[in-house]
Amino acid sequence: MHIDVNDVFWMIPVADDAADVEFDQQQASLRVNDLMVFDDHDVANSLTQGLGLPGGLGFTYPKIPPVAPGRATVSFDVEWNSPTTSAQINNDSQQFKGSFLQVSATVKWSADQPGFHFESELPDPSRNLISVLGYEQNGVFFNLAG
């Protein structure tokens, strides 16, 4: 996935109903089908815009060969639910505030590009490393009441 021309990181506009949030029920879902993206192959090539990493030169990063991006489509079905912790956060230094839940999550996804198809395993909550769900205000909305 490329970084947006305005530097917004790996975000892409989707249909409004792609994300369904029932915050009072402490759950949400994201469903996108056949979303057209660029496949940058790996994180290093995404962040260097296909230049890879040189390796050596006193840096700790391994050598990552440059890879040109390709067109791909992805489909995602992500579920957030089963909160374990909640927090009200008012972070003045980062200018954001809101109500947040640490939750469980599952993902089922697939990807297609010419000559290749990937299908993930069935959703498995044990695969979750960390997930959050929240309602927040940041930037110019940070200083608004409510």
Place this chain on the structure above:
Amino acid sequence: MKAVQIHRPFRSRRAFLGKAATTGTLLGAGLFGPRSAHAHDRPNQKSPNPIPGGVAPFSPFGVFIHHNPLNAANPLSALNDPSQITDFQGFVGLTHIRGGGTGINTVTGETMTLGFQADVGFNKGEFIATDGFQYRGTFAFV
């Protein structure tokens, strides 16, 4: 989309920290085309602005990313802004997850077992776009 203009001070957008020029010259200029995938297919979408903070995981190579990766070692109360979009109010979901799956060479039919680690999420709400107007929108983080 409903539009309401809110003044916002100008600030620099791009924050390149450096590139591996020696390898990059092999690839040509085709990599620097439109960065929003298939953006020409969505001419009416309004562009949000990134959060000011973030990380530079390959510093000094690569771009500064306006994203705070989730850290399972931190308590929820120490959460960094999980939104990638600034001037935003609404719902945000973010997950850091791993798993496995099956890759298929659709030409030969060969299958392979593969693993993945993914950061996936969404923003759904109101935001001030680059044009200074307020919109409602939904964005997937993929």
